[in-house]
Amino acid sequence: MTLRARIGILTVRGMNYHPTMRLAQAAEQRGCGIVAVHPYTVWPAFRKGLPVLSGNSSVQGLDAVLPRQGAEIKDASLPLISHFELMGVPVLNTRRAIERARHKFYTLQTLAAQGLPVAETIFATAPEGVADALQHFGAAGAVVKPVSGRQGSGICRMQAGIRLPSQLQAELDQGRGLLVQQFIAxxxxxxxxxxxxxxxxxxxxxxxxxxxxxxxxxxxxxxxxxxxxxxxxxxxxxxxxxxxxxxxxxxxxxxxxxxxxxxxxxxYAPGFRALEAATGQDIAAAIIAHVLTFVPHGRSSGFLQVSR
Incomplete structure (x- = not known):
């Protein structure tokens, strides 16, 4: 008998958020169930040396997990992602890959190490570093951006001698650093x-x-x-x-x-509203179809154990 596959979507935004809603619709059309996994209501744990989960019991029997927190993901969510992996649940994408992708300079380091072309970029951890970088890029100025962010938030073009906006200064004050990147007109x-x-x-x-x-x-x-x-x-x-x-x-x-x-x-968790609108393609269905290639055929895995 073919059992209904269940896919967990790791999110803090709920089922009405556009990508989550579209993925749920696509999953239902494929006969799959979707479970919203809120990282602050499910907690990784060990019982008798075995990986289990405490908290929300609706996460039982997931066949795959799709982390969708995007740039807003916090450190506290990462152990949950790696716990699913430890328990044998397919996770797209993995914790290690997410750690690379959520930090823009880690991303550039990874790409450059593989010989892929990246824009000239300086990672600055103090106002003096930003000032030196802006001097380096000259009259054209540079693009200054936080190490993580969504929808272009916090990104600005700057020239040497201009005071950092308070939002970017806060990134330095909190020890996160800034990327100063060549401006491409x-x-x-x-x-x-x-x-x-x-x-x-x-x-x-x-x-x-x-x-x-x-x-x-x-x-x-x-x-x-x-x-x-x-x-x-x-x-x-x-x-x-x-x-x-x-x-x-x-x-x-x-x-x-x-x-x-x-x-x-x-x-690692790209939005796709614009892509669906521009292309007319069912991007959500394509993502769900790809996730299902990692699910054992014809059955739910029942990998998860939940401890209250």
Whole structure:
């Protein structure tokens, strides 16, 4: 008898949040159940030397887990992710890959170590470091960004001699550091978002910044259109995802006016509202289909134990 597979979505935003809602719809269409796993109501534990979970009992019998906290993920969520892995539950993406992807400079280090092209970037941990970096980049200025963030939040273009905005100063004060990255002018630039599932490109779009903004982000008013990426771009996106150890990845690539491609960011829990709107593709269904390739055929695993 075929049993209904159950997929856990690790989230703090609930089932009405767009990506979670769409994934739940896609899972239901495939005959699967979706369980919202809130990392602050389920707690990893050991009983008699065995990994178990305490708290919310609805997480029993999950066949796979899909972490979807994105850039907002906190350190406290990581042990839960690795606990699912320890218990034998397929997790897409793994804790180790998430740790690389949630920190933008760790991402660049990982990509560069594999010989992939990244923009010139300086990681600064003090105001003096930011000032030196801005001097290095000269009159064109640079893009200053926090090590993590979503939807373009906290990213600004700066020139030498300009005072750091309070939001970015707080990143230094709290010991997180800042990335100071070469500015690539929007004129003649092409910003691409490529969704990679496993070793395949599932969909891609080009983003155009809103007027008077350099950030090509849909949530900041940017315009999106579907594209069929050139083979070299598709290969670069897949290599970037694989170098990060990600099964599901949103790879952001910038082509400058000279046609040189740089991997800018790699997201482990990419949003896909704009991608679905631009391409007309059912991205949620593609993600669920990929997750199900990791689920034992025809049965629920029943891997989880829950201790109250």
């Amino acid at each position: 929007p004129q003649g630039r092409q910003d691409l978002r490529v969704l990679v599932l496993g070793d395949q490109v599932a969909a891609a779009m080009a983003l155009r910044p809103a007027a008077n903004d350099f950030r090509a982000n849909f949530h900041l008013g940017g315009q999106a259109r579907a594209i069929a990426p050139e083979p070299a771009i598709a290969d670069l996106a897949v290599r970037a995802a694989q170098s990060m150890g990600l099964e599901i990845a949103g790879v952001d690539i910038i082509n400058n006016a000279a046609g040189n491609a740089y991997v800018n960011e790699v997201n």
